Amino acid sequence: MYETVKMLHSYWAYLTLLLIVIATLNALFKYFGKKEFHPLDFRISLFTLIVTHIQLLIGIVLLFAYLDVISGAGMKEIMGNSVLRSNVVEHPLMMIIAVVLITIGYSKHKKKLTSTPKFKMLAIFYTLALISVLAKIPWNTWF
Template sequence: MYIGLKHLHSGLAYLALLTLAIVVIYALIGALSNRPFTERDRKIAMVAFILAHVQLLVGLILYFVSPLGFSLLTGGGAMSDSAARLTALEHPVINILAIVVITIGYTRAKKFAEDRAKFRSIYMLYAIGLVLILSRIPWENWLG
């Protein structure tokens, strides 16, 4: 189960990051071109929103079944080792924060009446969430 979840979390990350980047660019172009915010735009933002949340859910499950997740915090010594601290604390906390920011961007966009404000809410807050996620990816484990 652990290996399957680990592969799912890693593979889904590519898809989630790609869709977040596409939505940020797409919404930025929409805001700059002053085009109307359509149902299609909402659905594109929703796909990235859903993928980010599924990725978080898989990550949280993995965190509690992994020998490198929560157990590192309870065993002690994780704060003195930067790789252990990233895995046990920084990666999950920052990614939860990133998903909260993305959620705020999506829900705010639904409440605005002006099209440009909807695009702005999505591209700004999705971009912040994307940067937060990218900042806490364990690159040496992921690419190596």
């Protein structure tokens, strides 16, 4: 089960990262270009929200499966091993923060009535989320 969930989490991550980049760039370009907010912009931000939440759920399942694999390791061993610490503590925490930022940005943009504040909320929170994701992607296993 662990290998299947790991594979699903890994492949879904490509889609997740792609959508976060697209949504962030869309918000930034349209905010600075003073463009109007269209239904496509809403769909891009919503689809990014949905995909990131699915990735989070897959990641939580993977984390519990991974904890089952390393159940004999204590916290001292996990924190002392940089790979284990990254997989069990740092990566999940940063990804949760990224999903929270995307959720906050999406929720705040819906409350704004005009285009510029909508794009501003999306640009700020989605950019912070993108930075969080890029900071803790395990790049050595991606390529």
